[in-house]
Amino acid sequence: MLWRAVRSMDVIMHSSSFLLPKLYQPVNKPVKNYALVVLNQHLPRFMPRLWDHANLKICADGGANHIFDEMYQITNDEDKKSTRNKYVPEIIEGDMDSIRPEVKLFYSSQGSKISDKSHNQETTDLHKCISRIHHCTPDDEKPNLCVLVTGALGGRFDHEAANINVLYLFSDMRIVLLSDDCLIRLLPRTHRHELYIESSVEGPHCGLFPVGAPSTSTTTTGLKWNLSESKMRFGSMISTSNIVQSEKVTVESDADLLWTISLRNLT
């Protein structure tokens, strides 16, 4: 084994190609596997393309109500019934205090597995869903798995904070929280990060936030206002309303950072 005198940090590559209408498969790269978790808030406009790209779809409790009620409105299908039959999650997971009985019955009859976790009040619905995915995914497949989550942002602030904390608690997984306006990812300090920007669907506004703890040194490339071994801290400087200026953004930091980028109008 080659021993390098100066060990460089491993790189994680991130891409939002799941937002494109059609997934493309880059040559010589392992096939990306997407899972989708739908939380209990209004669906983003681009939900159909996320659903189409995902191999596993999990509704967290009341997320199933939103799929049931809103998918046919988003797709503009005339036939409500056939749309409902088309968008059936593999699993409905959570404490089942929000899902309507008729919705639960419908999906159960369509083959969805109902995973009732009402005995477990310690963790949020998102935590339960990510925990299940984490448990079922072999370690060597985790780098190729990307979990897309809708409905994690906005709404009650304590829910949003708990959902962001799930990114920290499962920092060995690629998890992306999505809303109509933006997406966020955790960039763990253990790695250098390369973010490949799909400018047809995301940008230009972006930001980096040391939500858990301050950073004494963060360095970026590809932004309008790059950081150069810069300090970042709540109560002082954090990077908001930055602008992506390159197809590739790199980030290296001594602190875990939340990355966010705005989404373009995707309908």
Place this chain on the structure above:
Amino acid sequence: MAPTAPTQRPTMRHSSAFLLPSTAPSSPAPGPDDAAVALVVLNQPLPRFAPLLWSRAAVRVCADGGANRVFDGMPALLPGQDPDEVRASYKPDVIKGDMDSVRPEVKEHYSNLGTRIVDESHDQDTTDLHKCIAFIAENYSATNKSNLSILVLGALGGRFDHEMGNINVLHLFPSINIVLLSDDCLIFLLSKMHTHEIHVEKSIEGPHCGLIPIGMPSTSTTTTGLRWNLDNTSMSFGGLISTSNIVEEDKVTVTSDSDLIWTTSLRK
């Protein structure tokens, strides 16, 4: 510098009485009559209680496109009233910011009614909210700023970098009572320099609440009045944070070695 022992920290009192429909005589906290309220409206849809807070406020500032939201949104929230009358009476005192979002006809409408237009497009270093808070703090002539509450609409949700920037404004002005409000919840900063007494108005807020250490872990936080109280407990992202907690008492106390964000849900 050695940390101040909890018993030596001055107490800061917080109350959401400004959300009550009318002055409730039973409220133990300083009532709305004692506190001056300023309102800042950012560029997102107005929450349903915007007219109530507008009527409570001594000064109303729209940050740039927030003026569009008042122009379009207030008549919609007051369907029983004539839209033109609403647009004339719900007039901001100031429209401030870099002016890249406010519609020209909206700016002109309010300017004609006497609204002060303060163009800050030369200053790209601070967010719209930061400019508004600094403006109110400079212009508020009360001898005791601790009576001033600045209520902010439209700071949560939407673009996440905006939300983070708005939360950072709470950290940048720790001695001013600034409350960020949405339809679903409110948040404010609990500075580590104080022990906090939060008077919960159970008719309008709760039962859900949370304490979140944004920006820095807390090695020791102690609370009373919650269903799951903390007792010299550590909190951090990647570890425990207090979410989906429940307010049990009318008064909640919080002492921490770190700045915390407090949040309560708002009843529908």
